[in-house]
Amino acid sequence: MKRVAFLILILMVLIPITWLLTYKFEGTKPVVDIQLPSLYLKKSYDMSLNVMDTKTGLRKVMVSIMQQGKEKTLLEKQYSSSGFSEFFSGPKTKKDTFVIPVQSQKYGMTDGDAIIRIMVSDYSWRGWNKGNVFYVEKKVIIDSKPPKVIVLTKRHNIERGGSALVIYKLFEENIKSGVKVGDNFFPGHPGLFANKDIYAAFFALNHMQGPGIQISIVAEDMAGNTTKRGFYYYIRDKNFPIDVLNISDNFLKKVIPDFDVDLKNGFFQEAENPLLKKFLYINEEVRKNNVETILNIPQISENKKYWDGRFLRLKGSSKRAGFADHRIYKYKGKEIDRAVHLGIDLASTANATVKAANSGRVVFTQLVGIFGNSVIIDHGFGLCSLYSHLSQISVNKGDMVKKGDDIGFTGKTGLVVGDHLHFSMIVHNVFVNPVEWWDNSWIKNNITSKIDFVNNM
Structure with a gap:
């Protein structure tokens, strides 16, 4: 009986000691999350530091910046231990967060390479009671001068x-x-x-x-x-012209029923005039979304000048609508909507051949709502041309075309009645007046003469 009691006593002593030694000699380093805005330091910026140790708790955090043997301490924090109470309540400080200002010029440092040092330790008894240590050096570049x-x-x-x-x-x-x-x-x-x-x-x-x-x-x-x-x-x-467009019941019956507005197709049936209600939705919401789709394309453009000389206009065509014409839409004599026409409408014969206005890469060939079947050609450096309402597209995305190559045929796809070509020029994300790009003198005076001038410097 005494032997059993002795064994129980031994176990009551050994188990806590074993647990204590295992716990206090744990070998997991603190978890550190460092967020630098950039590896490039301007005159000053803030770095974020999150530190955590859920086992024996945080002991010390130290952050410094060093350049050419000169070191400046940015943060130094010592945490107190929970002592004996740790066995019941856990470590005193498990995690902490810092926003550390880094002001290199204030520390007398110059532009060039530098190192940010980060050291975090815990209260483990490892390393002769120095604890587990997380240590990292982050190379940064001090740059305080604005570009020339x-x-x-x-x-x-x-x-x-x-x-x-x-x-x-x-x-x-x-x-x-x-x-x-x-x-x-x-x-x-x-x-x-x-x-x-x-x-x-x-x-x-x-x-x-x-x-x-x-x-x-x-x-x-x-x-x-x-x-x-x-x-x-x-x-x-x-100044741009103002056009009044009278919307007739014949137009509504002819164009609007087959115009696809996806999930909104049955949305207008409860309206007093469903076709008019649908037209207004197309002319406002669909137009806005379609313009955004078109203008997103030229923002990804090649750094190559594919075009040369003036841009071609649809052969034998007459202008039906101009760039930036301000349109007032009326129904039965009452104004119902307004819009701006951001291209030039050109009409000749039905299904006339449409040619590339200048050389470039075809970057878009899709049906786009009010624009109908459309082609966009990237001419380089953010300059693109748009061809819309096509009855047929003769090129594929990725094709290289030369000035005058066939790309499709005029038509009446989209929000139109008669057969024509809607032609637009785009610079990055802005519709611009195509008339300039049809003019040899304008191109020479405003574009190519500048290129020649710099080439000859």
């Missing part, structure tokens, strides 16, 4: 709804740059010139932007340092 930009082209004349080109030079790599027109950004691209430091940016004013809009070149490096460079430009104002 030199504008190479001298004159930049543009009108409301028009296009322009500016050429500039950068002096370092990995710079995001382009032209800011109001709140819209037109990216600049290398590739137009042999010198990879020379960038070209096609930019545009939409039909609502005129004199008074602010235009500048912006450049941002990997550290977030930003340069805003103004340049000379002149904006010529322009």
